[in-house]
Amino acid sequence: MTAMPRAAGAVRRPIWTRWGLHAVLLLIMAIWLIPTLALLVNSFRPSAEVSSSGWWTAIVPPWDFTLANYEHVLARQGLGQAFINSLFITIPATVISVMVAAIAAYAFAWMDFPFRNVLFVIVVGLLVVPLQSTLIPVLRLLASTGIAGTYMAVWLAHTGYGLPFAVYLLRNYMGGLPKEVFESAAIDGANPMVAFFRLALPMSVPVLASLAIFQFLFIWNDLLVSLIYIGATNSEYLPLTVVVANLVNSLGGETHYLTAAAFITMALPLIVFLALQRYFVRGITGGAVKG
Amino acid sequence: MGQRNRGLRALLALGGAAVLVAAACGTGTPSGGTKVTVIGTWGGAEQEAFLAMVKPWEDKTGNTVAYTGTRDINAVLTTGVASGILPDLAGLPGPGQMVEWGKSGALKPLDSVLDIETYKSETSPAFVDLGTVDGKIVGVFIKSALKGLIWYNPNDYTAGAPATWDDVMSTSTGSAESLWCVGLESGAASGWPGTDWIEDFVLRQSGPEVYDAWVAGTHPWASPEIKAAFEGFGEVLDASYGGADTVVSTNFGDGGNPLFTDPPGCVFHHQASFITSFFKDQGGAADGDFDFFPMPDINPEYAGAFTGAGDLFGMFNDKPAARDLLKYLVTAEAQQIWVSIGGALSGNTKVTDYPDDVSKRSAEILGSAKIFRFDGGDLMPTALQSAFFGAMVEFAQDQSKLDEILAGLDEASTAARGG
Structure with a gap:
């Protein structure tokens, strides 16, 4: 499948256009991922902290992560x-x-x-x-x-x-x-x-x-x-x-x-x-x- | 192409196999005894407590309880009543719905199921009345909650229970920022904590007769009595932590959290007996960091008046195992199990063994209340109850609109009662 003539569509663009495109794509991806990231971070935090402070405060030290939520759900x-x-x-x-x-x-x-x-x-x-x-x-x-x-x-x-x-x-x-x-x-x-x-x-x-x-x-x-x-x-x-x-x-x-x-x-x-x-x-x- | 399709074919084959396996399993039933299907709104720790409660019955009879917990119980039961596919026993969304299904015959009368004499002697008359439709008992209470409790942090507030409502309102805030904490947000039901406030005011200011007439729709919202209740709540809002924006945007479960900050955000928080689990889970409070006194009497004529709520339970399919389970659930023996696990007051007055001081005192108040009324909002038609919720949010945002809000509720009341 990789041998498919990909070159057919790839009209060479100037390098800065491609970089710019990638930067925009990365930015949009990051914005899209934020809610999922917040969910992931919060899933490892103790409940009292989840309700009292934002998830972004947890990604800087001092860290206070726990597996308790997963343990409860899996058990x-x-x-x-x-x-x-x-x-x-x-x-x-x-x-x-x-x-x-x-x-x-x-x-x-x-x-x-x-x-x-x-x-x-x-x-x-x-x-x-x-x-x-x-x-x-x-x-x-x-x-x-x-x-x-x-x-x-x-x-x-x-x-x-x-x-x-x-x-x-x-x-x-x-x-x-x-x-x-x-x-x-x-x-x-x-x-x-x-x-x-x-x-x-x-x-x-x-x-x-x-x-x-x-x-x-x-x-x-x-x-x-x-x-x-x-x-x-x-x-x-x-x-x-x-x-x-x-x-x-x-x-x-x-x-x-x-x-x-x-x-x-x-x-x-x-x-x-x-x-x-x-x-x-x-x-x-x-x-x-x-x- | 051929290479690539292999994965997809494998997936299809897997799907086909799953169809066969599932079809084979689909007709199986749990071995031994009869399966009694139960549906309720209890989830999380409540679900575990309920399952622990029915475990002795399962062990004794060999029957099994298949419990479905969902907060969409209204959708399940409404479609169920319309189509005939119903669980054997069910927690009911509210007294209004129970009356409707009791009259239509969907809910089976329990008079021949229960030992009526014992049931009546062990249950508060208000609860017996609530479960009765056209003279027949169709709903019973598995557990109950006491409303109108005022919570405080004994580390900050040490003056004990004030004698009158005026004393409460003139309490010095000390190091706290404000006197009250109020949180009204609760998703689609936002505003309900405010309705508890209004109900407590109406009952304590104007007494049970006005309360009953108001709930039944014969006493207008735009009357001096109801208006006074809103104004009483308005004074609380004026003295509340963070002002109107905080009040309407704070979840009811987080509402009391400022009690436990340093310096505290407020001195008092008004909420039902269930709130302690929120204090511990979300407020970071430990046992001993919170205590309560009951909301004091306002009009001495109606001393000892309380509001409360409970979880109604009814039977849709009349079969022997379901009857037996229902009979078991109303006993003190069964309800003691949930009470011991915590988080609930019993609907049965014979249950006295409470695990902690807070629930023990709540139960005593519930048992000794001179005047007891069920949560008024829950007794109103659903459309009016929603309007009541919304009105509380509106009122918290702008108290000057009170007359307009009350007039709107009168209209909603007429419309909801088909007038």
């Missing part, structure tokens, strides 16, 4: 189980929604059927429906099918909530794939199934990966959907977000544990993001400019 009963629950919820829900969206996007992009555009507009239009307004009807539906309170309920719910955006993103990317490829495949006798699995899917890997990152992060960080569809009946299936939020007591005390818990929660998404990041930028811009 908390059910945190490990909640981490696994989060994986059980997130991974299947991500896979299902990406698969369904890919198939739908292919159909919208390359298959001819009546009302194709109208249906596409309706699907994308669902983006504006606020998730909260669907809670009661969806929960009723889940109750009537008997799957309320199970993982299946949350997978289906997340798939549904994710599909409008997923279909929109994939449809635009797949629509930008070269027409000639599908035409020649059709001439060679490939049916739509073959064209989808052998052509469209492999060519869409970058956008599939970036969609997977989006979905993964969205579902991993979700609290409300899991809480509503699982919480009332099966507390042992609840994900990390619910357990972490409940480190705080009903009066809003004990917030100092949240900083440590936040870092534990962030660990996996960070790994996923770093592992898939090379797809990320290409996937986002992939469908934007053709040619």
